[in-house]
Amino acid sequence: MNMRRTRVFLDSSVVIAGLASKTGGSHKILALAEMGIITPYISEDVVSEVLRNVRKKLPDCEALFYTLFKTLPFKIADGSDKDIEYAKKFINEKDAVIMAAAVSSKAEWLLSLDRHFLAADWTGKFNFVVCSPGDFFERFVIKE
Numbered sequence: 001m002n003m004r005r006t007r008v009f010l011d012s013s014v015v016i017a018g019l020a021s022k023t024g025g026s027h028k029i030l031a032l033a034e035m036g037i038i039t040p041y042i043s044e045d046v047v048s049e050v051l052r053n054v055r056k057k058l059p060d061c062e063a064l065f066y067t068l069f070k071t072l073p074f075k076i077a078d079g080s081d082k083d084i085e086y087a088k089k090f091i092n093e094k095d096a097v098i099m100a101a102a103v104s105s106k107a108e109w110l111l112s113l114d115r116h117f118l119a120a121d122w123t124g125k126f127n128f129v130v131c132s133p134g135d136f137f138e139r140f141v142i143k144e
Contacts, residue, residue: 009041009102011112012049025133043101077105
């Protein structure tokens with residue numbers, strides 16, 4: 001049985017929440033990645049934002065941060081200039097870089113805890129679903 005892994009782009013908020021708490025949807029997402037059920041994508045921007053926030057708000061988690069990035073099979077995807085320009089039509093520049101990276105990863109999902117990602121209607125604008133980890137678990141079906 002060859003299962004196709006679902007491509008999921010993780011915003012920094014999800015990675016930080018998954019590091020900060022052993023419970024909740026974000027931690028479960030990291031567990032799915034570790035088990036090979038999903039393919040987790042992030043961008044260079046996500047990595048630097050996570051590290052910056054961990055150092056500032058969760059200094060006790062810095063060693064865990066490095067372990068996480070060595071352990072989990074993260075794939076790095078950064079958006080093209082064309083994808084960034086397109087995304088800027090819908091969201092601020094900082095977040096357009098994240099949207100563009102998700103486009104370039106060919107993700108099926110972009111998971112975030114940030115309201116400005118979750119409050120918008122992305123239907124027809126991007127080829128992936130934008131939702132919280134909790135919503136992902138309500139809608140995710142393992143494909144065979």
